[in-house]
Amino acid sequence: MAPGTRQPTIKEVAASAGVSPMTVSRTLAGGVNVRPDLQAKVLAAVKELGYFRNENARSLRPGQASGLIGVAITNLGNPYYGNFALGVEEVAAKHGKRIVLGNTGEDCGREAQLVADFIGRQVEGLVVVPSGGAAEHLRADRLGDTPIVLASRQVAGLDVDTVLLDDVGGAYQGTLSLLESGHTRIGFLGNVPSVSTGQRRYIGYEKALAERGISPDARLIQRDQQDVEAARSAMERLLDLPDAPTAIFSANNRNTIGALKEIGRRIRSGAGATGFPAIVSFDSFELSEMMPVPVTVIDSDARQLGREAAELLFARLQAADSHGPSRMIELPVTVSMADR
Amino acid sequence: MAPGTRQPTIKEVAASAGVSPMTVSRTLAGGVNVRPDLQAKVLAAVKELGYFRNENARSLRPGQASGLIGVAITNLGNPYYGNFALGVEEVAAKHGKRIVLGNTGEDCGREAQLVADFIGRQVEGLVVVPSGGAAEHLRADRLGDTPIVLASRQVAGLDVDTVLLDDVGGAYQGTLSLLESGHTRIGFLGNVPSVSTGQRRYIGYEKALAERGISPDARLIQRDQQDVEAARSAMERLLDLPDAPTAIFSANNRNTIGALKEIGRRIRSGAGATGFPAIVSFDSFELSEMMPVPVTVIDSDARQLGREAAELLFARLQAADSHGPSRMIELPVTVSMADR
DNA sequence: CTGTTAGCGCATTCAC
DNA sequence: GTGAATGCGCTAACAG
Numbered sequence: 083m084a085p086g087t088r089q090p091t092i093k094e095v096a097a098s099a100g101v102s103p104m105t106v107s108r109t110l111a112g113g114v115n116v117r118p119d120l121q122a123k124v125l126a127a128v129k130e131l132g133y134f135r136n137e138n139a140r141s142l143r144p145g146q147a148s149g150l151i152g153v154a155i156t157n158l159g160n161p162y163y164g165n166f167a168l169g170v171e172e173v174a175a176k177h178g179k180r181i182v183l184g185n186t187g188e189d190c191g192r193e194a195q196l197v198a199d200f201i202g203r204q205v206e207g208l209v210v211v212p213s214g215g216a217a218e219h220l221r222a223d224r225l226g227d228t229p230i231v232l233a234s235r236q237v238a239g240l241d242v243d244t245v246l247l248d249d250v251g252g253a254y255q256g257t258l259s260l261l262e263s264g265h266t267r268i269g270f271l272g273n274v275p276s277v278s279t280g281q282r283r284y285i286g287y288e289k290a291l292a293e294r295g296i297s298p299d300a301r302l303i304q305r306d307q308q309d310v311e312a313a314r315s316a317m318e319r320l321l322d323l324p325d326a327p328t329a330i331f332s333a334n335n336r337n338t339i340g341a342l343k344e345i346g347r348r349i350r351s352g353a354g355a356t357g358f359p360a361i362v363s364f365d366s367f368e369l370s371e372m373m374p375v376p377v378t379v380i381d382s383d384a385r386q387l388g389r390e391a392a393e394l395l396f397a398r399l400q401a402a403d404s405h406g407p408s409r410m411i412e413l414p415v416t417v418s419m420a421d422r
Numbered sequence: 423m424a425p426g427t428r429q430p431t432i433k434e435v436a437a438s439a440g441v442s443p444m445t446v447s448r449t450l451a452g453g454v455n456v457r458p459d460l461q462a463k464v465l466a467a468v469k470e471l472g473y474f475r476n477e478n479a480r481s482l483r484p485g486q487a488s489g490l491i492g493v494a495i496t497n498l499g500n501p502y503y504g505n506f507a508l509g510v511e512e513v514a515a516k517h518g519k520r521i522v523l524g525n526t527g528e529d530c531g532r533e534a535q536l537v538a539d540f541i542g543r544q545v546e547g548l549v550v551v552p553s554g555g556a557a558e559h560l561r562a563d564r565l566g567d568t569p570i571v572l573a574s575r576q577v578a579g580l581d582v583d584t585v586l587l588d589d590v591g592g593a594y595q596g597t598l599s600l601l602e603s604g605h606t607r608i609g610f611l612g613n614v615p616s617v618s619t620g621q622r623r624y625i626g627y628e629k630a631l632a633e634r635g636i637s638p639d640a641r642l643i644q645r646d647q648q649d650v651e652a653a654r655s656a657m658e659r660l661l662d663l664p665d666a667p668t669a670i671f672s673a674n675n676r677n678t679i680g681a682l683k684e685i686g687r688r689i690r691s692g693a694g695a696t697g698f699p700a701i702v703s704f705d706s707f708e709l710s711e712m713m714p715v716p717v718t719v720i721d722s723d724a725r726q727l728g729r730e731a732a733e734l735l736f737a738r739l740q741a742a743d744s745h746g747p748s749r750m751i752e753l754p755v756t757v758s759m760a761d762r
Numbered sequence: 763c764t765g766t767t768a769g770c771g772c773a774t775t776c777a778c
Numbered sequence: 779g780t781g782a783a784t785g786c787g788c789t790a791a792c793a794g
């Protein structure tokens with residue numbers, strides 16, 4: 083095709099095939115009630131001209147759905163959310179829908195923009211991992227009638243379908259396993275409490291301690307680390323305490339990696355490979371079995387989380403029920419010593 | 423949107439505000455030539471009704487761009503490509519465009535579908551990490567006038583803008599560093615040669631060997647592993663050779679992780695932590711400094727790769743030159759001992 | 763400054 | 779089986 087040309091339209095295909103636009107439309111829609119010889123002519127013209135049906139114009143017609151599901155995640159660079167998106171896509175594909183994926187970068191403003199754009203592009207539904215700030219823009223009545231499902235994190239006061247992990251239970255079990263090994267001084271590394279996972283995992287940790295009559299020691303609790311370097315630095319502070327913890331509960335992948343990096347740093351400066359705290363990590367990571375200290379992993383299936391969120395959305399779409407009572411699902415997690 | 427309900431339209435907003443649709447349109451477009459009091463009325467009605475401008479209808483008008491860039495990657499679950507997509511998005515945002523992201527899963531058919539859908543949705547340009555199979559559907563003349571940039575991998579016979587890493591040079595340098603340490607039996611772990619990175623990295627490996635007068639030993643070369651388990655198994659075969667390699671060049675992240683897992687397995691079965699081959703890995707990975715064997719990493723910046731690909735695309739879009747001679751960029755890589 | 767007209771690409775409805 | 783008319787939501791161009 084020559085420079086400066088537009089995408090060919092259905093009219094041009096029709097002209098080229100010597101039929102009316104309707105015959106082209108019908109042929110592309112499956113060919114019911116079109117003579118085979120005309121279909122062949124149309125398909126030849128389509129190929130010849132490099133015609134693609136304009137999906138935007140198509141979805142303009144009333145009753146025609148856009149075929150799109152909007153997915154907003156917080157961090158594309160995190161494989162957990164990448165796999166989550168794959169799970170959503172898998173279910174969407176099963177229903178003949180495509181996903182449009184956007185990254186919020188944990189920024190509430192970008193999230194609002196993204197959601198507005200999704201709606202402007204006529205998505206049929208939304209799957210959002212909320213960034214944790216204000217969430218006015220996610221309220222059902224601000225979304226037109228577009229159904230939304232939250233995943234991984236909940237938003238206080240937002241009464242919409244939500245899929246979470248069993249954060250409290252996982253953190254509880256993980257902490258309990260440390261207590262059962264005899265640890266009493268257990269450090270906590272976590273992300274900001276304004277994110278619901280941070281909040282919920284802390285609750286599980288505290289609950290296990292409480293059952294053993296241990297009240298949390300504020301000096302052992304570091305819960306503001308959003309990235310690996312902050313986590314490493316928090317671990318450094320814990321290890322330097324006069325009465326350092328003998329075990330660490332890390333509430334997510336980023337904190338676990340940071341903690342392990344600090345341990346590695348000390349080993350390489352000649353500290354020897356012993357005497358470091360045992361670690362329980364909420365979220366798995368590759369090569370956990372290769373670490374110089376044993377790591378117990380609380381694992382969840384990101385892809386399954388994505389699938390469940392999408393299923394919840396499609397259930398609502400099929401029920402044509404965008405305002406029914408909201409549902410909440412908690413997915414189980416598995417606690418296991420890193421495979422070694 | 424749930425079947426049965428509609429998003430409010432510009433007409434309804436106009437009616438609610440007591441103005442004409444054009445006044446609404448103008449207000450939403452920035453408000454030039456609209457009295458402030460009418461603007462206020464319009465904005466109030468917009469908020470009241472929860473109106474979102476229909477971007478699909480908007481892009482139907484001639485001259486109105488869709489504001490979308492289509493991005494197709496091979497594996498969303500791989501953080502490398504996640505970060506790549508972030509780089510594309512960053513540059514797109516700078517130009518006021520949004521990205522639509524799709525996952526091909528290394529499947530050529532899905533890639534073709536995805537690209538067709540992107541064009542059907544009137545994307546202004548495409549950034550594709552090609553899956554490696556046949557690529558008829560990526561030829562410029564099959565894409566209408568939509569410009570395309572390939573990233574990370576090239577496709578033989580496809581003369582379009584491409585951004586690659588310095589695969590050959592990186593592999594050459596990495597292999598050379600092993601040769602300079604005195605290794606002569608250097609194993610190769612890589613992905614399938616039909617993917618251009620696999621091909622190019624092998625060439626660099628071979629080139630370094632040739633300079634030292636070493637001809638590749640077929641028994642040391644395993645180049646069909648696309649996932650971690652296959653890589654581990656390939657490493658197992660290498661280690662079990664009567665004359666096992668003293669060093670390994672691993673051509674990508676998946677192969678490196680697999681190789682290390684096999685080493686870990688042997689250490690845990692009591693093999694002791696010495697006597698394993700030195701490893702050079704094309705692609706970095708987290709916690710590489712914690713490995714029981716030293717790992718040299720050939721690193722590249724996925725995000726920068728995404729940025730460069732996007733810049734190439736926007737250069738072409740702005741030049742309104744979708745058919746000029748194609749350009750090829752090779753990004754440098756850094757070779758460094760894992761920071762330890 | 764504001765409103766009316768017209769048409770973007772497509773598919774539903776109704777004629778033939 | 780096929781085509782002509784019509785309108786989806788929006789905005790350029792023009793009229794007032």
